[in-house]
Amino acid sequence: NAGVTQTPKFQVLKTGQSMTLQCAQDMNHEYMSWYRQDPGMGLRLIHYSVGAGITDQGEVPNGYNVSRSTTEDFPLRLLSAAPSQTSVYFCASGQGLGDQPQHFGDGTRLSIL
Amino acid sequence: ILNVEQSPQSLHVQEGDSTNFTCSFPSSNFYALHWYRWETAKSPEALFVMTLNGDEKKKGRISATLNTKEGYSYLYIKGSQPEDSATYLCALLKTSYDKVIFGPGTSLSVIP
Numbered sequence: 001n002a003g004v005t006q007t008p009k010f011q012v013l014k015t016g017q018s019m020t021l022q023c024a025q026d027m028n029h030e031y032m033s034w035y036r037q038d039p040g041m042g043l044r045l046i047h048y049s050v051g052a053g054i055t056d057q058g059e060v061p062n063g064y065n066v067s068r069s070t071t072e073d074f075p076l077r078l079l080s081a082a083p084s085q086t087s088v089y090f091c092a093s094g095q096g097l098g099d100q101p102q103h104f105g106d107g108t109r110l111s112i113l
Numbered sequence: 114i115l116n117v118e119q120s121p122q123s124l125h126v127q128e129g130d131s132t133n134f135t136c137s138f139p140s141s142n143f144y145a146l147h148w149y150r151w152e153t154a155k156s157p158e159a160l161f162v163m164t165l166n167g168d169e170k171k172k173g174r175i176s177a178t179l180n181t182k183e184g185y186s187y188l189y190i191k192g193s194q195p196e197d198s199a200t201y202l203c204a205l206l207k208t209s210y211d212k213v214i215f216g217p218g219t220s221l222s223v224i225p
Contacts, residue, residue: 033213042202042217043157050210058212090156094213098145098206101159102213 002026006091006105013081013112021076021108023091031094032074033058033102034066036087043090049074081112115142117205117216125222126193133189134219136203140184144211147204148177148188151218157202160188193223 007022025032033048035058045058049068063085065077074093078085088109094102118137126132136146145164149157161170166181174191190197200218 031210035215040217042200043204043215045212045214048212056212059214092213097209098211098213099162099164099209101147101149101162102157102204103159104156106156 004091004093004103004105006089006108008108009106010109011111013078013110015081015083015112017081019078019081021078021089021091021110023074023076023105024072025074025093025103026072027093027103028071029093029095029103030071031102032068033092034064034074034076035090035092036060036085037090037107038087046076046089078110083112086110086112115139115205115207115214117203117214119201119203119216119219121219122217123220123222125224128193128195128223128225130193130223131189131191132193132221133187134201134221136186136188136216138184138186138203138205140182142205142207143181143184144206144208146179146186146206147213148186149202149204151200151202153199160201188219190221193221195223195225197221198223 004025030051034046035043047066049055091105092102148160151157163179168179179186202218204215
């Protein structure tokens with residue numbers, strides 16, 4: 001059972017480039033989310049989804065796009081990378097009702113030059 | 114957006130000491146609270162999910178309590194060990210299927 005799989009693990013981009021961070025889960029979880037980790041700020045929610053076809057904004061959505069065409073996949077797109085988006089990105093999934101915890105991927109370390 | 118606070122920001126204790134830290138949240142907005150343990154260079158792992166006022170959960174030397182009326186949860190570690198060194202995060206949901214908002218975390222270092 002793979003759980004939550006994030007790819008790539010590391011990426012370096014130039015300012016203005018676009019890219020997609022991939023997230024897939026094999027636990028049939030309805031709820032999926034993307035967070036970014038910044039020093040001293042813990043995990044900040046970028047976007048989340050409560051099921052296929054449904055997405056919503058989190059705390060820091062600007063500069064990021066998401067879609068949820070299947071239950072398994074929840075990709076995060078950076079439209080035009082900026083140095084302020086240098087961070088470690090975590091994808092998580094859960095049952096969604098709140099009475100079950102989220103399961104996290106191993107993270108993607110992204111550097112924008 | 115919910116304001117979830119944690120204190121202290123960091124803590125250094127000697128091996129064998131017991132310790133506790135706090136997660137505070139608006140008492141008018143509560144559905145569930147999660148506690149996670151986050152070791153350096155790893156991903157967060159769930160410790161507890163708490164939903165009812167007065168909930169007490171325990172896992173080995175770690176326990177947690179919840180007071181939804183006053184808007185706080187305590188995490189206790191009894192007899193801290195070096196392997197307990199990690200950042201401890203709490204996360205809040207206002208309703209089911211809602212956004213899960215994390216506090217900034219408490220960083221614990223246990224000195225052998």
